[in-house]
Amino acid sequence: MPSQATVIPVTYRAMDEKDLPAAHALSQTMRWPHRLEDWSFVLGLGTGFVAEEAGAMIGTALCWKQGQQASLGMIIVSPEHQGKGIGKALMKLVLEALGERSTLLIATPAGRPLYEQLGFIATGTIHQHQGTLKAPPRALSFPGETLRPYVPGDTEAIIALGNRATGMSRDEVLGALLAAGETVVLERHGEVAGFSIMRPFGRGHAIGPVVASDTDHAKALIAYWCGAYAGSFVRIDVTGASGLQGWLAQAGLIQVDTGVAMARHGVPQSDSTLQQFAIVSQALC
Known part of the structure; x- marks a missing residue:
């Protein structure tokens, strides 16, 4: 037997x-x-x-x-x-x-059924773009505003913007990102009005988060990195509502994948005057 x-x-x-x-x-x-x-x-x-x-x-x-x-x-x-x-x-x-807690995740098509069983609902999409970074076709500038490198005195304002744009308490996450990467700040009439972070990740570098009031300012915050990182492999994950997909392709960052943004126990309430155009990552969101 x-x-x-x-x-x-x-x-x-x-x-x-x-x-x-x-x-x-x-x-x-x-x-x-x-x-x-x-x-x-x-x-x-x-x-x-x-x-x-x-x-x-x-x-x-x-x-x-x-x-x-x-x-x-x-x-x-x-x-x-x-x-x-x-x-x-x-x-x-x-x-x-x-x-x-109100909990977020980014799902693959294969994982989505399990997450739905556990009470997650779809709230949008996340588009992964990557490639060799190059200068986009048009430089953007705005009267009374400037892009400049981050200084430690900006930390409190950056964390406040990040929290408002996501409805989450991101003090620890943003503090770690500021220490791990490089940050550019959008200054408007002497006040921090937006920012983006570039950090080492994976095959090269990743941009995220990008926080701004509108799509054109988000483009400017991303385009800032084209000088120092032109020719480098870069990844960025943007929301489906960002309006950046075509522009990113012109900057060499081609869409390679799409995930489903999902939430459980509600969606964090963000400030409608700000938007997180690019997430930190598909884990930290």
Whole structure:
């Protein structure tokens, strides 16, 4: 009589720094661009969980509390273990950690049905653009306004703008981004009125967030980077409502993917006079 195959149980636990190399390797099997440094950055801002089988990492999920709001991402299940409920178990762990916070995520078409089962609803789209950055066809300037590099005295104003544009408490996230990257500020009559951040990420650099009052000012904040980074590989993820898609293509940043923005327990209430045209990332949103 043939013996039954041994069933190896899947175990779940909190993620810590020693798990980063294995998490990075897992993301590489999915052809994600994240560097080990990118994993370290996001874990340092949030909470993570891993799924293991026989001591090998087969899944990850991270989440970030941002006041009474939150985001989640880095949801990965190894290809050979998909369809076994591991992703759902990891999602339940991060949602339990977040409680009743208004929670955002960016879904792939494959992941969307699971997220809908867990109470997420679609709220828009996110368009991933990337390529070799070049100068856009038209430089933009505005009377009484100037673009200049960030100085530490701008920190409070930048965080306030970021919070207003998203309806989230992004003090920690924006503080970490300001330390990790370069920032350009739109100054209007002596006051900070917008900003964009360029940081190392993946195959090159990423722009985000971009916060401004309108599309033309968002274009100016993105175009600023064309001088120092022309010829570099750059990624930017913009909202479907940004109106930037065609203009980004002219700047060498071609749309390569689209995700679905989803929310659970409502959508954070943002300031209607500001907009986050480019998100930080599809994890931190």
